[in-house]
Amino acid sequence: MSQQGLPPFTWSPLALEVRQYLYQYWCQHGRGPNLRDAHEALGLSRHDLIAAYKELSRGEIVFDQTTQNFAMLKVPPFSSYPTPVQVWIDGAFFAFAGCAMESVAISRMPPFEGQVLTLETSCACCLEPISIVMSDGQLVSRSAATALVHVSMAPQDWAIPTVMPMCDAMNWVLDADHAQRYERMIGRRGVVFTIEQAQPFVKGVADNRMWDYHWNAAPLTPEPILEAIRGLGVDVSNWDPDGPPR
């Protein structure tokens, strides 16, 4: 998806080439490439790479555009900096997931086909461990059947100016009581998704990211997103106090 408020656009061939390289590199190494890595792999100049990064910033890939080297902060579903969700493969740490919601989509990426990924995370309020095992986008097992994804930012504020604050507001909690405790800790309300509700919510991204080289950035529009979430059976009354009851 794109940043909120942008008109529809299509990616340039340069941006598509660089985006696919970033996905491939992250899935292989669990971290991002620096400019030398990208230059040696793609044969692109510093100028062209940064032009591609600037363009990709209009979507969900996040760079610190105030830095000369365009520090790569997030390549969803991954994060360059520590987040509450670690991805483990074959008993070893692999990467930080972008956020709790994204985390259920990672195992669907083509390079992980047939592999088992463990999401090692914790409850947002008490930091008690939560483990979720996924493979090919499907849930294999979880340490707590009651675990939920808590989302403490309404779609009206998503992807402004980037996905960073939105991802930061999507966190695992042990259960509904812990969700409410976290809400009191941070002084804001939210909604909760079960894993079974999170999976179809991210399916559109999971089925296309990296699978479709030309995957376009759908404009982020809050109202259809809210309706889609409501349609999953999520209680969105904290975001829509005048809306229909659940």
Ligand SMILES: [Zn+2]
């Ligand atoms: Zn807790």
